[in-house]
Amino acid sequence: xxxxxxxxxxxxxxxxxxxxxxxxxxxxxxxxxxxxxxxxxxxxxxxxxxxxxxxxxxxxxxxxxxxxxxxxxxxxxxxxxxxxxxxxxxxxxxxxxxxxxxxxxxxxxxxxxxxxxxxxxxxxxxxxxxxxxxxxxxxxxxxxxxxxxxxxxxxxxxxxxxxxxxxxxxxxxxxxxxxxxxxxxxxxxxxxxxxxxxxxxxxxxxxxxxxxxxxxxxxxxxxxxxxxxxxxxxxxxxxxxxxxxxxxxxxxxxxxxxxxxxxxxxxxxxxxxxxxxxxxxxxxxxxxxxxxxxxxxxxxxxxxxxxxxxxxxxxxxxxxxxxxxxxxxxxxxxxxxxxxxxxxxxxxxxxxxxxxxxxxxxxxxxxxxxxxxxxxxxxxxxxxxxxxxxxxxxxxxxxxxxxxxxxxxxxxxxxxxxxxxxxxxxxxxxxxxxxxxxxxxxxxxxxxxxxxxxxxxxxxxxxxxxxxxxxxxxxxxxxxxxxxxxxxxxxxxxxxxxxxxxxxxxxxxxxxxxxxxxxxxxxxxxxxxxxxxxxxxxxxxxxxxxxxxxxxxxxxxxxxxxxxxxxxxxxxxxxxxxxxxxxxxxxxxxxxxxxxxxxxxxxxxxxxxxxxxxxxxxxxxxxxxxxxxxxxxxxxxxxxxxxxxxxxxxxxxxxxxxxxxxx
Numbered sequence: 337x338x339x340x341x342x343x344x345x346x347x348x349x350x351x352x353x354x355x356x357x358x359x360x361x362x363x364x365x366x367x368x369x370x371x372x373x374x375x376x377x378x379x380x381x382x383x384x385x386x387x388x389x390x391x392x393x394x395x396x397x398x399x400x401x402x403x404x405x406x407x408x409x410x411x412x413x414x415x416x417x418x419x420x421x422x423x424x425x426x427x428x429x430x431x432x433x434x435x436x437x438x439x440x441x442x443x444x445x446x447x448x449x450x451x452x453x454x455x456x457x458x459x460x461x462x463x464x465x466x467x468x469x470x471x472x473x474x475x476x477x478x479x480x481x482x483x484x485x486x487x488x489x490x491x492x493x494x495x496x497x498x499x500x501x502x503x504x505x506x507x508x509x510x511x512x513x514x515x516x517x518x519x520x521x522x523x524x525x526x527x528x529x530x531x532x533x534x535x536x537x538x539x540x541x542x543x544x545x546x547x548x549x550x551x552x553x554x555x556x557x558x559x560x561x562x563x564x565x566x567x568x569x570x571x572x573x574x575x576x577x578x579x580x581x582x583x584x585x586x587x588x589x590x591x592x593x594x595x596x597x598x599x600x601x602x603x604x605x606x607x608x609x610x611x612x613x614x615x616x617x618x619x620x621x622x623x624x625x626x627x628x629x630x631x632x633x634x635x636x637x638x639x640x641x642x643x644x645x646x647x648x649x650x651x652x653x654x655x656x657x658x659x660x661x662x663x664x665x666x667x668x669x670x671x672x673x674x675x676x677x678x679x680x681x682x683x684x685x686x687x688x689x690x691x692x693x694x695x696x697x698x699x700x701x702x703x704x705x706x707x708x709x710x711x712x713x714x715x716x717x718x719x720x721x722x723x724x725x726x727x728x729x730x731x732x733x734x735x736x737x738x739x740x741x742x743x744x745x746x747x748x749x750x751x752x753x754x755x756x757x758x759x760x761x762x763x764x765x766x767x768x769x770x771x772x773x774x775x776x777x778x779x780x781x782x783x784x785x786x787x788x789x790x791x792x793x794x795x796x797x798x799x800x801x802x803x804x805x806x807x808x809x810x811x812x813x814x815x816x817x818x819x820x821x822x823x824x825x826x827x828x829x830x831x832x833x834x835x836x837x838x839x840x841x842x843x844x845x846x847x848x849x850x851x852x853x854x855x856x857x858x859x860x861x862x863x864x865x866x867x868x869x870x871x872x873x874x875x876x877x878x879x880x881x882x883x884x885x886x887x888x889x890x891x892x893x894x895x896x897x898x899x900x901x902x903x904x905x906x907x908x909x910x911x912x913x914x915x916x917x918x919x920x921x922x923x924x925x926x927x928x929x930x931x932x933x934x935x936x937x938x939x940x941x942x943x944x945x946x947x948x949x950x951x952x953x954x955x956x957x958x959x960x961x962x963x964x965x966x967x968x969x970x971x972x973x974x975x976x977x978x979x980x981x982x983x984x985x986x987x988x989x990x991x992x993x994x995x996x997x998x999x
Contacts, residue, residue, distance in 0.1 A: 360414055362440035364454045369610060371452050371459055373442065379406045379450065383459050383540075385610055390540055393480045395450070397463050397603075400472035400593050403446075405463065410445040417441075425624060427640050427793050427874050429905040429920065433621045451602075458609040458622055460545070467599030473550075474593050478566040478606065480542070480555075482532065485516045485562045489531040489826055489912060491802075492524040493554070500525060501590065504569040507753050508783045509802040511819050512826065514913070517562045525554040525567060528784055531826045531912070537613050539912075543830050545605040545626035547786035548764055549597050552755030553606070566606075568594040569756040582692050583724025584751050595757045604786070609829060617825040618907035618916060624831070627787025635793050637774045640874035640900045641680025643720065644670045648805060648836060649881035650853040656883070662687040663702040668711055673882035675715035677896040681875070682712065683748055685722040694727040696735045709743040718745035720776065725751045729762055736773050746776025746796070755783040767792035778834060778875050785831025789874075796875040801827050803835040804879055808855045812848060816858045817989045818913060821933050824870055825912045836877040837867040838895060840884040842966035845934060845989060859989030860962045861969045865891060866991030868898045869929025870918055876900045890971050894956060894993065898927060906945060915986070917941055926996040928953075932986040936963070941982040946996065951976035955994040958987040 357376040363369065370384045382392035396406030416439065423433040436455065441464075443449045449464045465471060490513050493506040503525050510527065513520075520526065529543040542564070544553050554567040574589035605626045611617045632638075646666075653660035653669060660666050670682045688705070690698040699705055712719050721744055728735060728749050736747075749766065752759055763779065770777045771794045784800040802819055810816075827833065839857035843849075848858050857864055868876065878885065878895060885892040899922040908928075910916035915937055917930035928941060943951075953976050959968030966989065976982065976996060984992045 358411060360440060360442065362416060362438050362452055362454050364456045365418070365436055365438060366456045368456065369454055369459060371440070371454050373440070373450075373452065375409050375411055375442070377408055379409055381452070381461065383608060383610070385538070389483055390534065390610060391480050391482050391608070393478050395461070396477045397448075398474040398477065400474050405444070405446065405448045405465070411442060412445055413443040415441045415443075423625065423790075425790070426635060427638060427789065427796065427901050428624060429872050429902050430621075431903045433624055435625045455622065455625075457611065457616065457620060458607065460605040460607040460622070460626055462546075462605045463603040465599055465601060469599050470596060471599045472593050473595040473597065476566060476568060476594070476603070480564045482517060482562045485518045486535070487514060487516055487533040488520065489514055489533075489822060490520055491527050491530070492521065493527060496524065498523065500567065504756065505587065505753055507781060508755075508800045511802050511815070512822050517557055517564065518560050520557045522557050522559045525556055526564070528553060528555065529826050529830050530555055530564070539611050539614065539617065541609040541611075541617060541826060541829060543607050543609075543623065543784065543786075545607050545623045545787045546602070546628055547604045547760055548628070549601070549757065549761055550595050550604055551757045551760060552783050552786075553604070569754065570594050571596065572756055572758050577694065577726060579753070580751050581724065582694050583726050584753060585726055587754070587756070597757075614825055614912050615907035615910050617829055617912075618910060618918060619905055620829040623785065623787050623829065624790050627790040629790070630793055631768070631791055632771045632793055638776065638794050638796070639680060639718075640796055642876050642878060642896065642900060643681040643683050644674040644679050644882065645683050645685065645836065645877040645879050646670060647685035647722075648808065648855060648877075648879040649884070652853055652881055654883045661702075662700065664704055664708060667703075667708055670882060671708070671712045671715055671717050673885065674717045677892060679717070679878065679896055681718045681720050681745065683720045683722060685748070686724070686750075688721065689727065694724065694730065696721075696723055696727050696731070697738070706742060713743060720744070720746045720748055720778070722748045722750060725749060725781070728766070732766065732769060736769055736775060740773040740775055744775070746770070746778065748778040748780055750780040752779070752781050752783075763788065764792075767795050770794055776875065780834055784827065787831070789831055797832050797834045797873060799834040800830075801833040801835055803833070804837055804839065804857060807848075807850065807857060808852045809850050811850060817845070817863075818933055820859070820863070820867070821910075821916055821931050822913050824916050824918070825910065828872055832872045832874055834875070834877070835867065835871050835873060836879045837864055837871065838878040838880050839864050840880045840888050840891065844963060844966045847966070860958050860966045860987055860991060861891065862956050862958050862962070862993060863931060863989060863991035865894060865956050865993040866929035866931050868895055869920060869927045869993050870916060870931055874900045891956070891969075894954070894995070897995070908942060909939070915939070919943075919945060924998060927994065928982075928996065929991065929993040930984065930986060931991045932989070934988045936988050936990075937986045939984055939986060941984060943976055943980040943982055943996070946976065946980060950999045951996050952999045953982070953994045953996045955992065957984055957992045958990040962987040962990055
């Protein structure tokens with residue numbers, strides 16, 4: 337072979353990959369965001385905003401037996417569609433969600449595909465399969481590569497144990513670290529949502545949506561690299577009862593796959609919300625849009641509202657003539673308090689069922705549930721029961737039917753602490769079963785929401801947040817105030833939060849101490865009021881005890897009146913970790929609120945959304961001595977300024993809240 341022929345041969349061989357490579361694009365409706373998909377020996381995609389790459393990744397799915405969906409792919413068909421519609425959202429932060437996007441579906445030889453959706457505020461993609469027989473998924477691969485070593489807001493799993501297997505048991509409620517991608521601890525998994533700061537005010541938040549019959553996704557990094565890799569918990573193989581009061585199932589051994597599932601299905605969305613400023617993150621509907629539509633035909637019985645709650649305040653009543661505790665007299669007092677203030681529910685938290693039996697049919701002798709239900713019904717108050725995961729799951733239909741027949745309105749299910757495929761299946765099965773019996777569900781001890789509040793609207797709340805309960809035991813130095821001005825931009829955009837606010841004992845930074853039976857909040861009284869405006873929670877707690885609320889009639893009246901679902905929500909201003917202001921409308925009333933970190937802050941709240949007319953505001957703001965006595969506040973009723981610019985001073989750890997009416 338001559339040198340010229342050999343050179344030509346080698347040139348052609350080297351050119352084959354580029355000849356075989358195919359490129360596909362889809363843009364957002366406003367053309368600001370673009371997804372570029374490359375199909376060669378594997379499938380890769382890049383997200384581009386304003387001609388600047390946000391991130392890129394190769395994606396694939398490995399089946400048991402070695403077949404890799406996405407390896408040496410052959411495109412059969414590419415379909416593009418545009419959608420512009422509205423989604424009714426009756427138990428959400430707005431009554432209608434606009435769903436506007438461009439979509440590209442790529443079908444590959446081998447009966448699988450990829451779907452990309454591009455919105456004006458982000459991107460989502462998912463795998464699909466069309467196979468007759470069930471399939472076993474060994475892993476889903478994705479490595480999200482960023483062009484620079486950006487700062488992140490990252491929450492690790494709870495566990496610091498050395499193996500990922502030990503870290504998959506996790507309560508999903510850790511505070512955030514603000515570190516670069518490469519400097520994150522690669523020995524600890526990261527929970528979603530995770531926020532990456534792209535600079536110039538832009539950020540991208542990573543999460544997932546429409547999670548069904550598949551494990552949830554963690555992320556992990558590799559030291560020195562600017563990439564985040566998807567990690568999933570393998571399917572449980574060996575379990576044993578244990579954990580908190582024998583109410584959990586602890587995984588002792590796992591399979592070598594992550595899911596066994598239907599061969600024809602759509603897999604969870606991987607979502608990337610891209611913002612130009614932080615306030616856009618505080619009012620994002622991406623997860624709700626991506627969720628499957630409601631499967632509950634009749635929703636007339638679903639009633640969001642507020643809850644008088646017992647556990648945070650340790651049943652620690654005073655000024656009563658009975659011994660407070662887990663007994664009917666105490667719960668009748670909570671019911672009376674709820675009825676007097678128009679509060680819709682009372683929760684009987686842990687303690688009403690016999691301890692360490694994992695049997696919800698065994699009620700402690702101090703509690704007569706039928707009597708309490710009758711008493712509460714007469715006061716127009718509903719009762720919700722706390723239930724440990726295994727006690728609920730092991731006899732689920734009998735438990736739900738029994739208590740639905742009794743007149744209980746729902747369950748607060750706790751201590752799942754996993755998101756492997758088995759647990760995700762339980763969440764959907766429990767949601768469907770409770771809907772069938774007209775029962776609400778509040779999932780506590782739970783991974784972040786992924787849209788089930790749209791699919792199962794009786795799923796009224798989720799935890800997956802480092803809420804106020806932490807202040808019952810967290811030592812001095814723990815910082816809830818900073819966390820409070822992070823979660824509206826990160827965790828909250830995934831869905832509602834069972835944060836459980838409402839403390840009437842309040843402490844400045846140096847005065848905070850954990851007191852389990854008489855807990856206090858960090859920050860000011862007005863901060864607690866503001867969280868009812870800032871935090872999404874269709875089933876929202878009054879965490880303190882009725883005795884304390886009765887001593888604070890002004891604050892209690894404001895909390896009791898505030899809605900828990902909304903017709904409209906506006907992110908007004910804010911910066912992650914520093915401050916936030918928001919406005920929400922219910923009917924003809926507007927509510928505004930704001931939080932700051934430990935910095936004193938003079939802010940101007942733009943109320944121009946009100947339009948023309950005369951408005952009056954009932955305003956709760958930090959008192960002049962709130963930096964010394966956190967309970968100090970001032971309530972004023974005044975006209976909204978004609979220029980619609982409301983000036984408020986927030987003290988360290990402070991906040992403000994206001995109710996606006998047209999006059």
